[in-house]
Amino acid sequence: MTGRTMIADKEEECQGEVAVEEDHHSSDDPIFDAVQIYFNEIRKKPLLSAQEELRLARLVKEGDFDARQKMIEHNLRLVVKIARHYINRGVTLLDLIEEGNLGLIHALEKFDPELGYRFSTYATWWIRQNIERAIMNQSRTIRLPVHVVKDINIVLRAIHELETNGADSSLEEIAEKAGMTLEEVRWVMQQNEKMLSLDAPLDIDPMLSIGESIPDDKNLQPDMLMENFEMENLVAQWLGKLNEKHRLVIERRYGFNGNEIATLDQIAQSLELTRERIRQIQSEALRELRNLLSRLEISQDMLIPGNFPSEM
Incomplete structure:
Protein backbone atom coordinates (compact mmCIF):
# COMPACT_ATOMS: atom_id res chain seq x y z
CA MET A 1 0.00 0.00 0.00
CA THR A 2 1.57 3.33 -1.06
CA GLY A 3 1.20 6.79 0.49
CA ARG A 4 -1.09 7.95 -2.34
CA THR A 5 -3.44 5.01 -1.77
CA MET A 6 -3.46 5.70 1.95
CA ILE A 7 -4.30 9.35 1.35
CA ALA A 8 -7.06 8.44 -1.04
CA ASP A 9 -8.57 6.08 1.53
CA LYS A 10 -8.11 8.61 4.36
CA GLU A 11 -6.10 6.10 6.39
CA GLU A 12 -3.59 6.06 9.15
CA GLU A 13 -1.24 7.56 11.77
CA CYS A 14 2.12 7.42 13.54
CA GLN A 15 4.52 8.03 16.48
CA GLY A 16 5.40 11.68 17.10
CA GLU A 17 3.41 14.85 16.86
CA VAL A 18 2.46 16.36 13.51
CA ALA A 19 1.89 20.06 13.94
CA VAL A 20 -0.69 20.89 11.29
CA GLU A 21 -3.26 23.61 11.59
CA GLU A 22 -6.70 22.41 10.64
CA ASP A 23 -8.12 24.32 7.71
CA HIS A 24 -11.88 24.01 7.31
CA HIS A 25 -11.94 26.31 4.31
CA SER A 26 -12.07 24.96 0.80
CA SER A 27 -8.86 25.07 -1.22
CA ASP A 28 -8.40 25.39 -4.97
CA ASP A 29 -5.45 22.98 -4.75
CA PRO A 30 -6.61 19.32 -4.74
CA ILE A 31 -3.16 18.10 -3.71
CA PHE A 32 -3.15 20.44 -0.72
CA ASP A 33 -6.64 19.22 0.19
CA ALA A 34 -5.55 15.58 -0.01
CA VAL A 35 -2.54 16.23 2.21
CA GLN A 36 -4.67 18.20 4.68
CA ILE A 37 -7.22 15.39 4.87
CA TYR A 38 -4.41 12.88 5.38
CA PHE A 39 -2.86 14.94 8.20
CA ASN A 40 -6.21 15.36 9.91
CA GLU A 41 -6.96 11.65 9.69
CA ILE A 42 -3.64 10.38 11.02
CA ARG A 43 -3.89 12.70 14.03
CA LYS A 44 -6.94 10.79 15.25
CA LYS A 45 -5.05 7.64 16.17
CA PRO A 46 -3.70 7.46 19.74
CA LEU A 47 -0.06 6.52 20.21
CA LEU A 48 0.56 2.90 21.17
CA SER A 49 1.88 2.13 24.63
CA ALA A 50 5.02 0.02 24.85
CA GLN A 51 2.96 -2.93 26.07
CA GLU A 52 0.39 -2.65 23.26
CA GLU A 53 3.14 -2.21 20.69
CA LEU A 54 4.91 -5.35 21.92
CA ARG A 55 1.66 -7.34 21.84
CA LEU A 56 0.83 -6.23 18.29
CA ALA A 57 4.39 -6.75 17.02
CA ARG A 58 4.34 -10.33 18.27
CA LEU A 59 1.04 -10.90 16.48
CA VAL A 60 2.52 -9.41 13.30
CA LYS A 61 5.35 -11.95 13.48
CA GLU A 62 2.68 -14.68 13.63
CA GLY A 63 1.07 -13.34 10.44
CA ASP A 64 -1.86 -11.43 11.96
CA PHE A 65 -3.03 -9.02 9.23
CA ASP A 66 -5.17 -6.84 11.53
CA ALA A 67 -2.26 -6.34 13.91
CA ARG A 68 -0.06 -5.41 10.96
CA GLN A 69 -2.55 -2.78 9.78
CA LYS A 70 -2.88 -1.33 13.27
CA MET A 71 0.91 -1.06 13.68
CA ILE A 72 1.13 0.76 10.35
CA GLU A 73 -1.78 3.09 11.08
CA HIS A 74 -0.46 4.04 14.51
CA ASN A 75 2.98 4.87 13.14
CA LEU A 76 2.13 7.01 10.12
CA ARG A 77 2.70 10.21 12.10
CA LEU A 78 6.32 9.11 12.52
CA VAL A 79 6.70 9.08 8.75
CA VAL A 80 5.25 12.58 8.41
CA LYS A 81 7.41 13.90 11.23
CA ILE A 82 10.56 12.57 9.53
CA ALA A 83 9.47 13.57 6.01
CA ARG A 84 9.01 17.21 7.07
CA HIS A 85 12.77 17.39 7.75
CA TYR A 86 13.40 16.78 4.04
CA ILE A 87 11.17 19.49 2.56
CA ASN A 88 12.78 21.60 -0.22
CA ARG A 89 15.12 18.82 -1.29
CA GLY A 90 13.69 18.34 -4.78
CA VAL A 91 10.87 15.94 -3.88
CA THR A 92 7.31 16.91 -2.93
CA LEU A 93 6.10 16.31 0.61
CA LEU A 94 3.50 13.87 -0.72
CA ASP A 95 6.21 11.80 -2.42
CA LEU A 96 8.42 11.99 0.67
CA ILE A 97 5.57 10.59 2.75
CA GLU A 98 4.92 7.86 0.20
CA GLU A 99 8.55 6.77 0.25
CA GLY A 100 8.63 6.96 4.04
CA ASN A 101 5.51 4.80 4.29
CA LEU A 102 7.20 2.14 2.18
CA GLY A 103 10.15 2.26 4.57
CA LEU A 104 7.77 1.92 7.52
CA ILE A 105 6.14 -1.17 6.02
CA HIS A 106 9.53 -2.71 5.27
CA ALA A 107 10.64 -2.01 8.85
CA LEU A 108 7.57 -3.77 10.22
CA GLU A 109 8.34 -6.83 8.10
CA LYS A 110 11.88 -6.97 9.53
CA PHE A 111 11.17 -5.93 13.13
CA ASP A 112 11.91 -8.40 15.93
CA PRO A 113 9.98 -7.33 19.07
CA GLU A 114 12.14 -9.53 21.28
CA LEU A 115 15.29 -7.43 20.75
CA GLY A 116 14.15 -4.98 23.42
CA TYR A 117 13.83 -1.61 21.67
CA ARG A 118 10.82 0.36 20.46
CA PHE A 119 9.53 -0.08 16.94
CA SER A 120 9.78 3.66 16.25
CA THR A 121 13.56 3.55 16.85
CA TYR A 122 13.99 0.70 14.39
CA ALA A 123 11.53 2.09 11.83
CA THR A 124 13.19 5.52 11.83
CA TRP A 125 16.25 4.07 10.13
CA TRP A 126 14.26 2.45 7.33
CA ILE A 127 12.06 5.52 6.82
CA ARG A 128 15.05 7.86 6.54
CA GLN A 129 16.88 5.47 4.24
CA ASN A 130 13.90 5.23 1.86
CA ILE A 131 13.38 9.00 1.83
CA GLU A 132 17.06 9.85 1.37
CA ARG A 133 17.48 7.39 -1.49
CA ALA A 134 14.39 8.78 -3.19
CA ILE A 135 15.79 12.33 -2.89
CA MET A 136 19.19 11.30 -4.19
CA ASN A 137 17.71 9.38 -7.12
CA GLN A 138 15.19 12.03 -8.14
CA SER A 139 17.19 15.21 -7.55
CA ARG A 140 20.33 14.32 -9.55
CA THR A 141 20.50 13.93 -13.33
CA ILE A 142 23.55 11.68 -12.98
CA ARG A 143 22.81 8.77 -10.64
CA LEU A 144 25.49 8.29 -8.00
CA PRO A 145 25.69 5.69 -5.22
CA VAL A 146 24.05 6.78 -1.97
CA HIS A 147 27.33 6.90 -0.03
CA VAL A 148 28.94 9.08 -2.72
CA VAL A 149 26.15 11.65 -2.55
CA LYS A 150 26.48 11.68 1.25
CA ASP A 151 30.22 12.25 0.89
CA ILE A 152 29.57 15.17 -1.48
CA ASN A 153 27.22 16.71 1.09
CA ILE A 154 29.87 16.34 3.80
CA VAL A 155 32.48 18.11 1.65
CA LEU A 156 30.02 20.86 0.69
CA ARG A 157 29.16 21.48 4.34
CA ALA A 158 32.85 21.60 5.25
CA ILE A 159 33.47 24.20 2.53
CA HIS A 160 30.43 26.17 3.66
CA GLU A 161 31.64 26.28 7.28
CA LEU A 162 35.21 27.20 6.29
CA GLU A 163 34.13 29.99 3.93
CA THR A 164 31.49 31.56 6.18
CA ASN A 165 33.70 34.64 6.62
CA GLY A 166 34.40 34.97 2.91
CA ALA A 167 37.90 33.44 2.93
CA ASP A 168 38.84 30.76 0.43
CA SER A 169 39.56 27.31 1.85
CA SER A 170 42.43 25.06 0.85
CA LEU A 171 42.06 21.38 0.00
CA GLU A 172 43.96 20.55 3.19
CA GLU A 173 41.53 22.58 5.31
CA ILE A 174 38.54 20.95 3.65
CA ALA A 175 39.99 17.48 4.26
CA GLU A 176 40.62 18.23 7.93
CA LYS A 177 37.15 19.73 8.41
CA ALA A 178 35.44 16.80 6.64
CA GLY A 179 37.49 14.20 8.50
CA MET A 180 38.91 12.80 5.27
CA THR A 181 42.31 12.42 3.64
CA LEU A 182 43.33 14.63 0.72
CA GLU A 183 42.89 11.65 -1.60
CA GLU A 184 39.35 11.07 -0.33
CA VAL A 185 38.36 14.71 -0.81
CA ARG A 186 39.81 14.77 -4.34
CA TRP A 187 37.94 11.56 -5.16
CA VAL A 188 34.65 12.89 -3.78
CA MET A 189 34.98 16.19 -5.65
CA GLN A 190 35.68 14.33 -8.89
CA GLN A 191 32.40 12.43 -8.49
CA ASN A 192 30.42 15.63 -8.42
CA GLU A 193 29.98 16.58 -12.06
CA LYS A 194 29.59 20.24 -11.18
CA MET A 195 30.76 21.68 -7.83
CA LEU A 196 28.22 24.48 -7.59
CA SER A 197 28.68 27.48 -5.33
CA LEU A 198 27.00 26.99 -1.97
CA ASP A 199 25.36 30.36 -2.48
CA ALA A 200 23.89 29.44 -5.86
CA PRO A 201 20.10 29.03 -5.78
CA LEU A 202 18.65 25.58 -6.32
CA ASP A 203 16.54 24.95 -9.40
CA ILE A 204 13.79 23.54 -7.20
CA ASP A 205 13.62 26.60 -4.96
CA PRO A 206 15.19 29.94 -6.05
CA MET A 207 15.04 31.17 -2.44
CA LEU A 208 17.03 28.20 -1.10
CA SER A 209 20.78 27.77 -1.59
CA ILE A 210 22.61 24.44 -1.74
CA GLY A 211 24.23 25.13 1.61
CA GLU A 212 20.85 25.71 3.20
CA SER A 213 19.50 22.47 1.75
CA ILE A 214 22.14 20.29 3.46
CA PRO A 215 20.84 19.11 6.86
CA ASP A 216 22.71 20.50 9.86
CA ASP A 217 23.14 17.65 12.34
CA LYS A 218 24.27 20.10 15.03
CA ASN A 219 20.78 21.59 15.40
CA LEU A 220 18.52 18.60 15.93
CA GLN A 221 15.05 18.94 17.39
Whole structure:
Protein backbone atom coordinates (compact mmCIF):
# COMPACT_ATOMS: atom_id res chain seq x y z
CA MET A 1 0.00 0.00 0.00
CA THR A 2 1.57 3.33 -1.06
CA GLY A 3 1.20 6.79 0.49
CA ARG A 4 -1.09 7.95 -2.34
CA THR A 5 -3.44 5.01 -1.77
CA MET A 6 -3.46 5.70 1.95
CA ILE A 7 -4.30 9.35 1.35
CA ALA A 8 -7.06 8.44 -1.04
CA ASP A 9 -8.57 6.08 1.53
CA LYS A 10 -8.11 8.61 4.36
CA GLU A 11 -6.10 6.10 6.39
CA GLU A 12 -3.59 6.06 9.15
CA GLU A 13 -1.24 7.56 11.77
CA CYS A 14 2.12 7.42 13.54
CA GLN A 15 4.52 8.03 16.48
CA GLY A 16 5.40 11.68 17.10
CA GLU A 17 3.41 14.85 16.86
CA VAL A 18 2.46 16.36 13.51
CA ALA A 19 1.89 20.06 13.94
CA VAL A 20 -0.69 20.89 11.29
CA GLU A 21 -3.26 23.61 11.59
CA GLU A 22 -6.70 22.41 10.64
CA ASP A 23 -8.12 24.32 7.71
CA HIS A 24 -11.88 24.01 7.31
CA HIS A 25 -11.94 26.31 4.31
CA SER A 26 -12.07 24.96 0.80
CA SER A 27 -8.86 25.07 -1.22
CA ASP A 28 -8.40 25.39 -4.97
CA ASP A 29 -5.45 22.98 -4.75
CA PRO A 30 -6.61 19.32 -4.74
CA ILE A 31 -3.16 18.10 -3.71
CA PHE A 32 -3.15 20.44 -0.72
CA ASP A 33 -6.64 19.22 0.19
CA ALA A 34 -5.55 15.58 -0.01
CA VAL A 35 -2.54 16.23 2.21
CA GLN A 36 -4.67 18.20 4.68
CA ILE A 37 -7.22 15.39 4.87
CA TYR A 38 -4.41 12.88 5.38
CA PHE A 39 -2.86 14.94 8.20
CA ASN A 40 -6.21 15.36 9.91
CA GLU A 41 -6.96 11.65 9.69
CA ILE A 42 -3.64 10.38 11.02
CA ARG A 43 -3.89 12.70 14.03
CA LYS A 44 -6.94 10.79 15.25
CA LYS A 45 -5.05 7.64 16.17
CA PRO A 46 -3.70 7.46 19.74
CA LEU A 47 -0.06 6.52 20.21
CA LEU A 48 0.56 2.90 21.17
CA SER A 49 1.88 2.13 24.63
CA ALA A 50 5.02 0.02 24.85
CA GLN A 51 2.96 -2.93 26.07
CA GLU A 52 0.39 -2.65 23.26
CA GLU A 53 3.14 -2.21 20.69
CA LEU A 54 4.91 -5.35 21.92
CA ARG A 55 1.66 -7.34 21.84
CA LEU A 56 0.83 -6.23 18.29
CA ALA A 57 4.39 -6.75 17.02
CA ARG A 58 4.34 -10.33 18.27
CA LEU A 59 1.04 -10.90 16.48
CA VAL A 60 2.52 -9.41 13.30
CA LYS A 61 5.35 -11.95 13.48
CA GLU A 62 2.68 -14.68 13.63
CA GLY A 63 1.07 -13.34 10.44
CA ASP A 64 -1.86 -11.43 11.96
CA PHE A 65 -3.03 -9.02 9.23
CA ASP A 66 -5.17 -6.84 11.53
CA ALA A 67 -2.26 -6.34 13.91
CA ARG A 68 -0.06 -5.41 10.96
CA GLN A 69 -2.55 -2.78 9.78
CA LYS A 70 -2.88 -1.33 13.27
CA MET A 71 0.91 -1.06 13.68
CA ILE A 72 1.13 0.76 10.35
CA GLU A 73 -1.78 3.09 11.08
CA HIS A 74 -0.46 4.04 14.51
CA ASN A 75 2.98 4.87 13.14
CA LEU A 76 2.13 7.01 10.12
CA ARG A 77 2.70 10.21 12.10
CA LEU A 78 6.32 9.11 12.52
CA VAL A 79 6.70 9.08 8.75
CA VAL A 80 5.25 12.58 8.41
CA LYS A 81 7.41 13.90 11.23
CA ILE A 82 10.56 12.57 9.53
CA ALA A 83 9.47 13.57 6.01
CA ARG A 84 9.01 17.21 7.07
CA HIS A 85 12.77 17.39 7.75
CA TYR A 86 13.40 16.78 4.04
CA ILE A 87 11.17 19.49 2.56
CA ASN A 88 12.78 21.60 -0.22
CA ARG A 89 15.12 18.82 -1.29
CA GLY A 90 13.69 18.34 -4.78
CA VAL A 91 10.87 15.94 -3.88
CA THR A 92 7.31 16.91 -2.93
CA LEU A 93 6.10 16.31 0.61
CA LEU A 94 3.50 13.87 -0.72
CA ASP A 95 6.21 11.80 -2.42
CA LEU A 96 8.42 11.99 0.67
CA ILE A 97 5.57 10.59 2.75
CA GLU A 98 4.92 7.86 0.20
CA GLU A 99 8.55 6.77 0.25
CA GLY A 100 8.63 6.96 4.04
CA ASN A 101 5.51 4.80 4.29
CA LEU A 102 7.20 2.14 2.18
CA GLY A 103 10.15 2.26 4.57
CA LEU A 104 7.77 1.92 7.52
CA ILE A 105 6.14 -1.17 6.02
CA HIS A 106 9.53 -2.71 5.27
CA ALA A 107 10.64 -2.01 8.85
CA LEU A 108 7.57 -3.77 10.22
CA GLU A 109 8.34 -6.83 8.10
CA LYS A 110 11.88 -6.97 9.53
CA PHE A 111 11.17 -5.93 13.13
CA ASP A 112 11.91 -8.40 15.93
CA PRO A 113 9.98 -7.33 19.07
CA GLU A 114 12.14 -9.53 21.28
CA LEU A 115 15.29 -7.43 20.75
CA GLY A 116 14.15 -4.98 23.42
CA TYR A 117 13.83 -1.61 21.67
CA ARG A 118 10.82 0.36 20.46
CA PHE A 119 9.53 -0.08 16.94
CA SER A 120 9.78 3.66 16.25
CA THR A 121 13.56 3.55 16.85
CA TYR A 122 13.99 0.70 14.39
CA ALA A 123 11.53 2.09 11.83
CA THR A 124 13.19 5.52 11.83
CA TRP A 125 16.25 4.07 10.13
CA TRP A 126 14.26 2.45 7.33
CA ILE A 127 12.06 5.52 6.82
CA ARG A 128 15.05 7.86 6.54
CA GLN A 129 16.88 5.47 4.24
CA ASN A 130 13.90 5.23 1.86
CA ILE A 131 13.38 9.00 1.83
CA GLU A 132 17.06 9.85 1.37
CA ARG A 133 17.48 7.39 -1.49
CA ALA A 134 14.39 8.78 -3.19
CA ILE A 135 15.79 12.33 -2.89
CA MET A 136 19.19 11.30 -4.19
CA ASN A 137 17.71 9.38 -7.12
CA GLN A 138 15.19 12.03 -8.14
CA SER A 139 17.19 15.21 -7.55
CA ARG A 140 20.33 14.32 -9.55
CA THR A 141 20.50 13.93 -13.33
CA ILE A 142 23.55 11.68 -12.98
CA ARG A 143 22.81 8.77 -10.64
CA LEU A 144 25.49 8.29 -8.00
CA PRO A 145 25.69 5.69 -5.22
CA VAL A 146 24.05 6.78 -1.97
CA HIS A 147 27.33 6.90 -0.03
CA VAL A 148 28.94 9.08 -2.72
CA VAL A 149 26.15 11.65 -2.55
CA LYS A 150 26.48 11.68 1.25
CA ASP A 151 30.22 12.25 0.89
CA ILE A 152 29.57 15.17 -1.48
CA ASN A 153 27.22 16.71 1.09
CA ILE A 154 29.87 16.34 3.80
CA VAL A 155 32.48 18.11 1.65
CA LEU A 156 30.02 20.86 0.69
CA ARG A 157 29.16 21.48 4.34
CA ALA A 158 32.85 21.60 5.25
CA ILE A 159 33.47 24.20 2.53
CA HIS A 160 30.43 26.17 3.66
CA GLU A 161 31.64 26.28 7.28
CA LEU A 162 35.21 27.20 6.29
CA GLU A 163 34.13 29.99 3.93
CA THR A 164 31.49 31.56 6.18
CA ASN A 165 33.70 34.64 6.62
CA GLY A 166 34.40 34.97 2.91
CA ALA A 167 37.90 33.44 2.93
CA ASP A 168 38.84 30.76 0.43
CA SER A 169 39.56 27.31 1.85
CA SER A 170 42.43 25.06 0.85
CA LEU A 171 42.06 21.38 0.00
CA GLU A 172 43.96 20.55 3.19
CA GLU A 173 41.53 22.58 5.31
CA ILE A 174 38.54 20.95 3.65
CA ALA A 175 39.99 17.48 4.26
CA GLU A 176 40.62 18.23 7.93
CA LYS A 177 37.15 19.73 8.41
CA ALA A 178 35.44 16.80 6.64
CA GLY A 179 37.49 14.20 8.50
CA MET A 180 38.91 12.80 5.27
CA THR A 181 42.31 12.42 3.64
CA LEU A 182 43.33 14.63 0.72
CA GLU A 183 42.89 11.65 -1.60
CA GLU A 184 39.35 11.07 -0.33
CA VAL A 185 38.36 14.71 -0.81
CA ARG A 186 39.81 14.77 -4.34
CA TRP A 187 37.94 11.56 -5.16
CA VAL A 188 34.65 12.89 -3.78
CA MET A 189 34.98 16.19 -5.65
CA GLN A 190 35.68 14.33 -8.89
CA GLN A 191 32.40 12.43 -8.49
CA ASN A 192 30.42 15.63 -8.42
CA GLU A 193 29.98 16.58 -12.06
CA LYS A 194 29.59 20.24 -11.18
CA MET A 195 30.76 21.68 -7.83
CA LEU A 196 28.22 24.48 -7.59
CA SER A 197 28.68 27.48 -5.33
CA LEU A 198 27.00 26.99 -1.97
CA ASP A 199 25.36 30.36 -2.48
CA ALA A 200 23.89 29.44 -5.86
CA PRO A 201 20.10 29.03 -5.78
CA LEU A 202 18.65 25.58 -6.32
CA ASP A 203 16.54 24.95 -9.40
CA ILE A 204 13.79 23.54 -7.20
CA ASP A 205 13.62 26.60 -4.96
CA PRO A 206 15.19 29.94 -6.05
CA MET A 207 15.04 31.17 -2.44
CA LEU A 208 17.03 28.20 -1.10
CA SER A 209 20.78 27.77 -1.59
CA ILE A 210 22.61 24.44 -1.74
CA GLY A 211 24.23 25.13 1.61
CA GLU A 212 20.85 25.71 3.20
CA SER A 213 19.50 22.47 1.75
CA ILE A 214 22.14 20.29 3.46
CA PRO A 215 20.84 19.11 6.86
CA ASP A 216 22.71 20.50 9.86
CA ASP A 217 23.14 17.65 12.34
CA LYS A 218 24.27 20.10 15.03
CA ASN A 219 20.78 21.59 15.40
CA LEU A 220 18.52 18.60 15.93
CA GLN A 221 15.05 18.94 17.39
CA PRO A 222 14.32 17.25 20.77
CA ASP A 223 12.47 14.31 19.21
CA MET A 224 15.38 13.70 16.82
CA LEU A 225 17.83 13.90 19.73
CA MET A 226 15.88 11.20 21.58
CA GLU A 227 15.89 8.95 18.50
CA ASN A 228 19.64 9.49 18.12
CA PHE A 229 20.17 8.71 21.81
CA GLU A 230 18.31 5.42 21.48
CA MET A 231 20.26 4.53 18.32
CA GLU A 232 23.56 5.40 19.99
CA ASN A 233 22.74 2.94 22.77
CA LEU A 234 22.12 0.21 20.21
CA VAL A 235 25.32 1.07 18.34
CA ALA A 236 27.26 0.86 21.61
CA GLN A 237 25.84 -2.62 22.20
CA TRP A 238 26.89 -3.77 18.72
CA LEU A 239 30.38 -2.25 18.98
CA GLY A 240 30.76 -3.95 22.36
CA LYS A 241 30.81 -7.28 20.55
CA LEU A 242 34.08 -6.37 18.78
CA ASN A 243 37.51 -6.89 20.30
CA GLU A 244 39.14 -3.80 21.78
CA LYS A 245 41.33 -2.92 18.79
CA HIS A 246 38.51 -3.35 16.26
CA ARG A 247 36.13 -1.31 18.40
CA LEU A 248 38.65 1.51 18.90
CA VAL A 249 39.36 1.84 15.18
CA ILE A 250 35.67 1.88 14.22
CA GLU A 251 34.78 4.35 16.98
CA ARG A 252 37.47 6.78 15.86
CA ARG A 253 37.04 6.22 12.13
CA TYR A 254 33.30 6.92 12.17
CA GLY A 255 33.00 9.21 15.20
CA PHE A 256 31.09 6.87 17.51
CA ASN A 257 30.85 7.23 21.30
CA GLY A 258 31.86 10.88 21.35
CA ASN A 259 35.00 10.51 19.21
CA GLU A 260 35.92 12.97 16.48
CA ILE A 261 35.99 11.39 13.02
CA ALA A 262 39.61 10.49 12.25
CA THR A 263 41.45 9.53 9.08
CA LEU A 264 43.36 6.28 8.68
CA ASP A 265 46.62 8.23 8.97
CA GLN A 266 45.55 9.90 12.23
CA ILE A 267 44.55 6.59 13.79
CA ALA A 268 47.74 4.91 12.57
CA GLN A 269 49.86 7.64 14.15
CA SER A 270 48.10 7.46 17.53
CA LEU A 271 48.27 3.64 17.67
CA GLU A 272 51.81 3.53 16.22
CA LEU A 273 50.75 1.24 13.38
CA THR A 274 50.93 1.60 9.62
CA ARG A 275 48.07 3.10 7.63
CA GLU A 276 47.66 -0.21 5.79
CA ARG A 277 47.36 -2.11 9.08
CA ILE A 278 44.65 0.28 10.27
CA ARG A 279 42.81 -0.21 6.98
CA GLN A 280 43.00 -3.98 7.48
CA ILE A 281 41.66 -3.70 11.03
CA GLN A 282 38.83 -1.47 9.79
CA SER A 283 37.93 -4.00 7.08
CA GLU A 284 37.95 -6.87 9.58
CA ALA A 285 35.77 -4.94 12.02
CA LEU A 286 33.30 -3.90 9.32
CA ARG A 287 33.06 -7.50 8.17
CA GLU A 288 32.19 -8.59 11.74
CA LEU A 289 29.59 -5.83 12.03
CA ARG A 290 28.06 -6.70 8.65
CA ASN A 291 27.69 -10.32 9.75
CA LEU A 292 26.10 -9.23 13.03
CA LEU A 293 23.68 -6.82 11.37
CA SER A 294 22.87 -9.38 8.71
CA ARG A 295 21.80 -11.85 11.39
CA LEU A 296 19.59 -9.11 12.88
CA GLU A 297 18.28 -8.25 9.37
CA ILE A 298 19.49 -4.66 9.77
CA SER A 299 21.04 -2.62 6.95
CA GLN A 300 24.67 -1.55 7.40
CA ASP A 301 23.57 1.96 6.34
CA MET A 302 21.86 2.28 9.72
CA LEU A 303 25.16 1.87 11.55
CA ILE A 304 27.81 3.31 9.23
CA PRO A 305 26.85 6.89 8.30
CA GLY A 306 28.41 6.71 4.84
CA ASN A 307 31.08 9.35 5.51
CA PHE A 308 33.64 7.32 3.55
CA PRO A 309 33.81 4.47 1.10
CA SER A 310 34.46 1.62 3.57
CA GLU A 311 37.83 0.62 2.11
CA MET A 312 39.33 4.11 1.64
